[in-house]
Amino acid sequence: MSNSTHALRDTRLLREPLETGLIGAMPAFFVWIGIILAADAVADLASLPSSARVIVVYDVVASLLCFGARYAWGKLPSLRRFVHPVGLTFCLALASNTVATMVVTGEISYGSHLAVMVVGAGAFFASVGWMIAFDVFVAVAWLVTAWHLATPSQLWAQGIALALSAALAAMFLATRMQAHGRIALLRARDRVRGERLRRALANARGEIGQRERVEIEEKRLREQLLQASKMDAVGRLAGGVAHEINNALASIAMVSGLMLEEEGLGPVARDDLQSIQDAAGRAGELTRKLSAVGRGGKYSTESLDPGDLVDRARQSLADRLAPPIDVEVELDHDNAKAQGDASQLVQAI
Numbered sequence: 001m002s003n004s005t006h007a008l009r010d011t012r013l014l015r016e017p018l019e020t021g022l023i024g025a026m027p028a029f030f031v032w033i034g035i036i037l038a039a040d041a042v043a044d045l046a047s048l049p050s051s052a053r054v055i056v057v058y059d060v061v062a063s064l065l066c067f068g069a070r071y072a073w074g075k076l077p078s079l080r081r082f083v084h085p086v087g088l089t090f091c092l093a094l095a096s097n098t099v100a101t102m103v104v105t106g107e108i109s110y111g112s113h114l115a116v117m118v119v120g121a122g123a124f125f126a127s128v129g130w131m132i133a134f135d136v137f138v139a140v141a142w143l144v145t146a147w148h149l150a151t152p153s154q155l156w157a158q159g160i161a162l163a164l165s166a167a168l169a170a171m172f173l174a175t176r177m178q179a180h181g182r183i184a185l186l187r188a189r190d191r192v193r194g195e196r197l198r199r200a201l202a203n204a205r206g207e208i209g210q211r212e213r214v215e216i217e218e219k220r221l222r223e224q225l226l227q228a229s230k231m232d233a234v235g236r237l238a239g240g241v242a243h244e245i246n247n248a249l250a251s252i253a254m255v256s257g258l259m260l261e262e263e264g265l266g267p268v269a270r271d272d273l274q275s276i277q278d279a280a281g282r283a284g285e286l287t288r289k290l291s292a293v294g295r296g297g298k299y300s301t302e303s304l305d306p307g308d309l310v311d312r313a314r315q316s317l318a319d320r321l322a323p324p325i326d327v328e329v330e331l332d333h334d335n336a337k338a339q340g341d342a343s344q345l346v347q348a349i
Contacts, residue, residue: 021180022126023080026087027070029124033090034066040097055101062093084130091121091134099141108150111158114138115165122169123176131173135166239291246287253280282316289344304338304345307331313346 041059069090072079079086095117102110118138125131142162146155256277260270314327338345 019126023083030066030070034063037063095138099145102145108154114142115161118165119169122172242287242291249280249283304342306333306338309345
C-alpha cells in the first residue's frame with residue numbers, strides 16, 4: 001500500500017468522528033434553523049413595512065424547508081452522504097435571509113447576525129473547506145451590501161468584528177478537529193488491540209484444542225498399551241495351559257500307542273484305542289495353536305502337501321457332520337507344495 005493511500009486512510013480515520021457527529025446533529029440543526037426562521041418571520045411581520053413582507057414569505061418558506069429536510073433525513077438514509085452540501089445550503093439560506101433583511105431595511109446592524117453565524121459555523125462544519133466556503137460567501141455578501149449602506153467607520157468596525165468571528169470559528173473548528181482526532185486515534189488503537197486480542201484468543205483456542213487432541217491420543221495409546229499387556233498375559237497363560245495339556249495328551253497318545261501294539265486286543269478295543277489316539281492327535285493340534293498364541297503368533301513354517309492338508313480338513317469337517325452327510329474330495333495338484341503352519345492352513349481350509 002502506497003504512502004498516499006495510507007495518508008488518505010488516516011485522514012478519513014481522523015474525520016470519521018466529526019462526520020459521524022455532524023450526521024447525528026443534522027436533525028436538531030434542521031429543527032433549530034426552522035424555529036429561528038419561523039421566529040424571524042413573526043418578528044419581521046411585526047417590524048418590517050408592508051413593502052418588505054417578501055422577507056416574511058422567505059422566512060416562512062425557508063422554515064418549512066427546514067422541517068421538510070428534517071423529515072427527509074430520517075426517511076432517506078442515502079441523503080446522509082451529502083451531509084456537507086446539505087448543511088452548507090441551509091446555512092447559506094439563513095445567511096441570505098439576514099443579507100436580504102439588511103438590503104430591505106437598510107440597517108447595517110444586522111451584520112452582527114452574520115458574525116454570530118460565522119462563529120456557529122466553527123462548531124457545525126466538520127471540514128475546513130466547507131467552513132471556508134461559507135465564510136467566503138458571508139464575507140462577500142456582507143461586503144457588497146455594507147459597502148452601499150455603512151459609513152467608513154461602521155464598515156471598519158463590522159469588518160473587524162466579522163474577521164474576529166472568522167478567527168474564533170477557526171479556533172473552534174481546530175479544537176474540535178484536534179479533540180476528535182485524538183478520539184479517532186484512540187478508537188483506532190482500540191480496534192488494533194481488539195484485533196490482536198481476538199487473534200491471541202484464537203491462538204489460545206487452537207493450542208487448547210491441540211492439547212485436548214494430544215491428551216485424547218495419549219489416552220487412546222495408553223488403552224491400547226493396556227490391552228496389549230492384557231493380551232500378552234492371556235497369550236502367556238494360553239501357552240502355559242497348552243504346554244500342560246500337551247504333556248497330558250502326549251501321555252495319552254503314548255499309552256494308547258503301546259496298548260495298540262498288544263497282540264491280544266479285540267477289534268472293538270483296537271478301534272476304541274485308535275479313536276483315543278486320533279482324538280489325542282486333534283487335541284494336540286489345538287494345543288499347538290494355543291502355543292502359537294502364547295508365542296505371539298509365531299507359527300512354524302514348513303513345506304506341506306496341499307492334498308494332505310485338504311484331506312485333514314475333510315476329516316475334521318466329516319467328524320463334525322451328522323449322518324447321512326459325507327464329504328468327498330477329488331484332488332489333482334500333482335507335486336505342488338505349500339509353505340506354512342499345517343494347523344493354521346487346515347483351519348483356514
